[in-house]
Amino acid sequence: MTNTFQTIAKFALNRRVQDFPDSALEAAALMLLDTMGITIGSGPMQAGQIARDSAVALYGAGDPGLSARMLFDGRKVSVAGAAYAAATQTDNLDGHDGYNPTKGHIGVAVVPALAALAETVADFSGPEALATVTIGYEIAGRAGISLHDTVSDYHTSGAWNALGVVAVAARLRGLSAEQMRQAMGIAExxxxxxxxxxxxxxxxMLHDGSGWGALVGVSSAVLAEKGFTGAPAITIEADEVAHHWRDLGSFWQMENQYVKPYPICRWAHAAIDATRALMREYGLSHQDIAAIQVNTFHESACLFQGMPDDTSKAQYSLPFAVATMVAHGRIGVEHITGAGLSDPLVAAIVDRISVAETARHSDRFPQSRVADVVMTLTDGRELASGDVHARGGPEAPMDRDEVIAKFMEFATPPLGVSRAAAIRDAVLGLQSPDAKFSDLGALIHDAADNR
Incomplete structure (x- = not known):
């Protein structure tokens, strides 16, 4: 067992709740709330329905001790199946949090795993829930950075957030350090x-692979608990990645996640925000705009071009996202589903948008997501935004009230105001020493149409 893994095991299995900074636990509560809002908002979408029905068909639990109710559904499946269904559902509404250096997402797998695993163990405190979420984020984030630093291909988040899920499972189910090590090896x-x-x-609907990350992470922990073995995880134990783990417990990635203002791929957000800023500053409407030139980083320039014909393409389309902001001044679920996909005004604006890669923006990726926009107005004026950071991250953070308001925006349509508000209050209340996870658990399993 390497020194790096011993450090990780102590952090995940033995660190006391009181040893986590309050600021990290507060961030964990907000990220838990934000992720839960996207889980709720994505429930009626086709991908979520398919994921839940498939979990029932494929991932039933023969062992009652390893079964769990699916979030906002209520049907029981295996604990791995419940984590898979919620993570896949959440992953298919691209509004969940992320971390710039990993080029991906953590909460989308960690939060569904926490909720599923909680069904298999005795109740635990609210602060313990937030500490466990933090552990998942800290370990998944560093595993992601280690993977990106040592391979040539750019892999989806499921490739590495599975290791954060293992850490969550190991802490909640009381695995030994050796069992956790084997589970990490299996999951990787x-x-x-x-x-x-x-x-x-x-x-x-494949999106970022996080449904499979959750499935693999939970399954690996159960396998290791039963005695299955796996080769050591090289993103943890290889010498060349040791430096990525040295700040574990001193630098809190938990406090540096970004929150998405829009349910759109993060790579499009800087361009959306630059467009939004110009329109607000100059009091513009879509009728004032003749053309928009978006200058962005390479990965962003690779996003889907033209008018999407399904919600997956809509969430990965930069011109469509910018056009929707121009047309409606916001981007909600209704714009990336149903009639929003054939909005004639948005389609007309898409035709006025050009996208180009700009070297200075590419050079700052993945640490930053930056773009600039040049608008040509119908009166001949040209307006330049300058370089704009995507809102919601450390460079341009959303405040606490904005994150809470976002949760209510996504959670209210499926659940109604009263149930959404009760979940909001329960999540934020987990910081109280007297809180129990069951305070939240009692609210998150009944089907969404139980209003």
Missing amino acids: YHGPRSQMMREIANPT
């Missing part, structure tokens, strides 16, 4: 090392 070996740019080029 079987993690979905799917190639992200293939999905960017051809957007589908």
Whole structure:
């Protein structure tokens, strides 16, 4: 067992709740709330329905001790199936949090795993829930950075957030350090090392692989608990990645996640925000705009062009996102589903948008997502935004009230105001020493149409 893994095991299995900074636990509560809002908002969408029905068909639990109710559904499946269904559902509404250095998302797998695993263990405190979420984020984030630093392909989040899920499972289910080590090795070996740019080029319900990350992470922990073994995880134990783990417990990635203002791929957000800023500053409407030139980083320029014909393409389309902001002044679920996909005003604006890669923006990726926009107005004026950071991250953060308001925006349509507000209050209340996870658990399993 390497020194790096011993450090990780102590952090995940033995660190006391009181040893986590309050600021990290506060961030964990907000990220838990934000992720839960997207889980709720994505529930009626086709991908979520398919994921839940498939979990029932494929991932039933023969062992009652390893079964769990699916979030906002209520049907029981295996604990791995419940984590898979919620993570896949959440992944298909691209509004969940992320971390710039990993080029991906953590909460989308960690939060569904926490909720599923909580069904298999005795109740635990609210602060313990937030500490466990933090552990998942800290370990998944560093595993992602280690993977990106040591391989040539750009892999989806499921390839590495599975290791954060293992950490969550190991802490909640009381695995030994050796069992956790084996589970990490199993999860890394079987993690979905799917190639992200293939999905960017051809957007589908595959999204960022996080459903499989959750499935693999939980399954690996159960396998290791039963005695299955796996080769050591090289993103943790290889010498060349040791430096990525040295700040574990001193630098809190938990406090540096970004929150998405829009349910659109993060790579499009800087261009959306630059467009939004110009329109607000000059009091513009779509009728004032003749053309928009978007200058962005390479990965962003690779996003889907033209008018999308399904919600997956809509969430991975930069011109469509910018056009929607121009047309409606916001981007909600209704704009990326149903009639929003054939909005004639948005389609007309898409035709006025050009996208180009700009070297200075590419040079700052993945640490930053920056773009600039040049608008040509119908009166002949030209307006330049200058370089704009995507809102919601450390460079341009959303405040606490904005994150809470976003949750209510996404959670209210499926659940109604009273149930959404009760979940909001329960999540934020987990910081109280007297809180129990069951305070939240009692609210998140009944089907969404139980209003």
